[in-house]
Amino acid sequence: MPHRFHPSILREYDIRGVVGTTLADADAEAVGQTFGALVMRAGGRVVCVGRDGRLSSPALEAALVRGLASVGIEVRRIGCGPSPLLYFATRHLGADGGVMVTGSHNPPDHNGFKLVFGGKPFFGEQIRRLGRVAEAEDVAPALGGKAVETDPRQAYLAHVLQGFRPGRALSVVWDCGNGATGPLVEALAARLPGRHQVLNGAVDGHFPAHHPDPADPANLRQLAAMVAESGADLGLAFDGDGDRLGVVAPGGRLFAGDQLLMLLAEEVLAEAPGALILADVKASQTLFDHVARLGGVAEMCRTGHSLIRSRMAESGARLAGDMSGHIFYGAPSDGVDDALYAALRLLGLVAGWPPGELARRFDALPRLFATPELRLPCPDERKVEVMAALKAALAARGEPRVEIDGVRVSTPDGWWLLRASNTQPALVARCESASAAGLERLKQRLSAELATFGMEL
Structure with missing residues (x-):
């Protein structure tokens, strides 16, 4: 029968909601049926499934597996573990797709699904298509589906340990x-x-x-x-x-996410001079300047783990990261955001330094003045209108800006950013300057722009 998801749970990067309010076991089963049908239509058959440790995850995972098996999918269940384990298992086992039941960093009553298909993130229009297919009941039961348990943990640990370079004992x-x-x-x-x-x-x-x-x-x-x-x-x-x-x-x-990326970039660029390194549009200008000084190529990209992974695959970048601590390595980590692998790379780096060097590196970082990430409530329809009007106004004034994800406007004082959130009915703002006075002027400038739309910073 047709299934209609709550409109708020089909997000840009994943499927996510509040358990018992906008997300239920029936939604998990529908995700399994619909995603499984899409995999089968593309000639696939095998899907890996994992889950995190949230209280609602076992029931959601069981419903997801039922849905996948009902349309003929062979499900490889890897049990409880982190998302990078699911990504690794999908590659290691040669699966056609993967689904991780996880609420990630969100509140305990939230949960959802991160999906991969054909070795790539499944997001954006693909998620919207999944919703349309479910609502149209364009899914037919099929025989041959089954679920088997598999344990890729030892292989995953061996993979992660490849990132560690021995040095002094830490x-x-x-x-x-x-x-x-x-x-x-x-x-x-x-x-x-x-x-x-x-x-x-x-x-x-x-x-x-x-x-x-x-x-x-x-x-x-x-x-x-x-x-x-x-x-x-x-x-x-x-x-x-x-x-x-x-x-x-x-x-x-x-260490903020961009500061951590500055450290890791040094090792990558020593191994691969001139390598491309990606950072999201919220990152400090000091990161992009630092990569350039080291002889690398720094590219600003859109915010969002799925978008960054996709851009890594397209560009061949060796390293990428964002302000929230997602770190992506290319080969052998295949461009996924794996915090355990990134941690081992960092430990190998620190093990090669004398004691106290990590703190000295932190103290040597440029001390800039910046706001945290500011989220301004704004209905989804309105945020699109605001961003379109702001871009038009800035273009008419000829102001220097980057428009890959919202607008990042450069001024003599530094830069300010305004972008539409892909996960919430909100606009996201940030400002950065070399001085406290400059930061205040940037905030005033951003406030003036927002005031034209009846909004406050």
């Missing part, structure tokens, strides 16, 4: 945030030299210690305190499904 604190990375992090820590302490390694969908999102400094307090208490070289934090990485150096030094 003292490391790992914070899994009670998310899906815990068992794999403990297995990795046991195989690495040095001293390792794992915090919040038990998978617990209540997230009792703190919310699993390392992009929020409040969620790194426990980790920073333990790094200080133990005298560790650094601390590493992961989000609920293991595709975001947070890094803490001694002294409570918290």
Whole structure:
């Protein structure tokens, strides 16, 4: 029978909603039936399925598997683990597609699905098509579907360990945030030299210690305190499904996503001079300048993990990242946002430095004045109108700007950004300047632009 999804859950990058309100087991089964039918029509047959540790994930995963099997799909169930494990399993097992049941870094009552098809992210128009097919009941049951359990963890651990370059023995604190990375992090820590302490390694969908999102400094307090208490070289934090990485150096030094990318770019460009490195439109100008000074090619790209992965595949970039801690490596990581692999690359880098060098590198970073990411509520229809009108006004005035994702406007004081969120009814703003006074002028300028649309910063 036809299935109509709640209109809010078919997002740009994934399918995501509030369990019991906008997302139910019936939606999971419909996702399985419809995605499975699309895979079968393309000549595929095998789909890998994984899930995170949220309380609602086992039931959603079971319904998803029922839906896939009902249309003839052979399902490879990998169980509970991080999203990068699902991506790896899809490649390693030669599957035609993959679905991860995960709420990622969102609140505990949220959940959803990240999809891959033919080795590429399944997003945007593909997700919208899935909704149309489900509503049109354009899905027919088929025989031959089945579900089998498989365990790619040992192969995945071997893959991740390829990213580690041995050096001096390190003292490391790992914070899994009670998310899906815990068992794999403990297995990795046991195989690495040095001293390792794992915090919040038990998978617990209540997230009792703190919310699993390392992009929020409040969620790194426990980790920073333990790094200080133990005298560790650094601390590493992961989000609920293991595709975001947070890094803490001694002294409570918290690396932003673009600052982390600056460190990792040095190693990549030493190995591949002139390599292309991608960063999202919210990243600091200092990152793009840093890559250029190192002899690399820096490219600004649209925000969103699916968009960045797609651009990596198109461009052959060796490294990419965003402000929220998604780090993407090319071969051998195949351009996926794998926080565990990125963590091992960073550990190999730090192991080659003398003690205290990570903190010194942080202190040497340019000290700019910037706003955090500002989210301004705005209905979906209205945000499209606002961005179109703003682009037209800036073009008429001939102002220097980048329009790959909203508008990023350059001024003598620095730059300001306004873009439409792809996941929420909101506009996203950010400003950056070399001085406090310059930042204030940028904020005033952005406020003036917003005022023409009856909005406030």
